[in-house]
Amino acid sequence: MQLDFFPSRSLTLYLAKMFIVRILAVLVMLVLVLMMLDLLSNSGEILAVEGNGQGELLTYASLRIPQLIQRFLPYSVLLATIITLVTLNQNSEVIAMKAAGLSAHQVLAPLLLTATVVAAISFAFNERVVTRATSTLKAWESAEWGPVPQDSGVKADVYLTDGSNVLTAATITGSGDNIVMNKVTWYERGAGGLIRLQVRADRATFANPGWRLENPVRFNVSTTTTDRPESMVVGQELTPEQVDLDTIDPDAQSFLDLHESIQAHEAVGRRTAEMRAKWWHKLSGPLSSVLMPLLGAVAAFGLARSGHLFVRALIGMALGFAYFVVDNAALAMGSFGGYPPFLAAWAPFFLFLLVGETVLIRTEE
Template identity: 25%
Template sequence: MSIPWTLGRYFFGRYMKTLGWFFLGVAAIIFLVDFSENSSKIPDSSQSHLTDAFWITLLRLPLLLQQTAPFVVLFSSIITLVALNRKYELVVTRAAGISVWQFMAPFIFGAMIAGLLVTTVLNPLAAYGMLTASSVEARAGVSSSSQSASVPWLRQITRNDDAIIGARSVGENGTALAGVVIFHFDPQGNIVLRQDADKAILERGYWQLNNVLETRPGEPPKRITTVQLETNLKREFVQEQLSQPETVGFFDLPRKIAANTALGISTNALKTQYHSLLSMPLFLIAMVMIAGTVSLKFSRLSQSPGLILGGILSGFMLYVVTMLAKAFGSSGVVPPFVAAWIPAIVALAIGATILLHQEDG
């Protein structure tokens, strides 16, 4: 016996409505908090202080929503199931001979649709938003804190120079750097010059450094307005090397992986990101299963707070484990495919096992 179409549509509609309102509420909270943080980072002397903060926040919003999507699905599932339980709707459904697997189908289907939308719609918007936000941040003089911990160092060896280039933030797809520091070495490996620049723009054959402070051993620092630093790095290589997985949309990831492979650049982070997005529907379904394990037991007055808290903590632990596995996959400790898929599969199996035990004994 399958769930009747009318009943399934009713459950699906209730769930998607709750999910939609929850997404809007979370988006509003994230926007207010992030706007407050961004407005405090931009110098008050900037003429477009609030405007820049508004656009940076708006552009960052899709990525933050993507990161909170598992919790939105988890809370929405718990709230919807608890509400249906307290109104005896699930009790009547079970009395009609419909099993838990049948009336959970609309919720699983809704989570799958949410996962597909996150992967195919929200992620490309997030990638575009982060790329554009980095440019606005660079123009407004704001360091991108979300990228500062993960910006790699570049090494370039020319005819007369050996230098290592680092930056606080990256813009323009890797060809515009802010908060730049460059160390120059002699053939013996000793530092002979340090250059600190506000910005560095990669042109053909050289880096254009602005507002440079040069420091040499035994000499006082010297301030120079602009410096052209010779380079043999190609724009294509720098763009691939410095671009972050979060700034690459789902549909562009296969091309990016192929390009990095051709250039000899590690693709572990990109592959992990790609498989994480592919596994997003399954991951959100696992969240629904976790919600079901703590929300389906009927109680005349209210659900057990301890049980609900346990479900929330279980979802949080699953999210933490998934992030750790993703970090291991990006660093090459474990294969990207394993890092992205195993947490979701294990969580789904555990949720199904608990429901089987609760419902069928």
């Protein structure tokens, strides 16, 4: 039996079923509690818009829940690991398995297999559901909870530069010459970077060259006067191709789409460290679920009657949460160029893989 990585078929199914039930239970509990707190924070702003009601709250929940599942699924796997292993330890089932000749890795094998399946499902869920929900939710929030955007390609909170001047838009729809900007603000800067002109408009379209503002309101900073010109074109050097490149949101793009966006940026010599770090993290993020049984395994081994089971559970929980802290810090460092993108996404995973193996081997007996 020592030559087999998995225990018997019956024992593998028993442990896997126990584990997956606890993962789902913890995930549902976390998502429900966090969704309730989120609605308490944002429901007032949503309902303040005329015409919004219960339907809009349900729409918000349907868009927010996928994000919560994406973020807290690895936490759920960690907590489910500790609950499962503590239960097995208290019932002396771990002792029985080890007495039957199973090694520590064989005891954990069904949990690792289950976590791998969860990671694969998480990756597919992020690609098909979370990216679209994120894009729609950001656009809806930028529209100040007005009508829900129907176009999943809406880009929100756009910041564009034309030399020293700045063009911002709450939302952008379309691509190429058909780009339409909504709730636009143009900042024209003078010497020393000081703003000398501010123009607000409801809408902007491509004027070839530049962007034509509709119903502009112009404020001259030096004279503190406001006027309403009939028409105004700004951003003469800002092309639709530049807008398409500058408005890419890595969180709202799938793995393959983001790879194409990175290649487009590299083709024109633009910095891609942030996008490439998040591109790699689209793989390492879901795969973190596979680490959780290994980091929480410290709760499985050692006699329950020794009085140290609670301490072991806390150590397993601390290891798991330490991984998420280091992972977020490394991703932030990679986003602004402190770490190479590959290292920022994968270094925490391999570091805690080694930590988990070391702790497992040292605490097995």
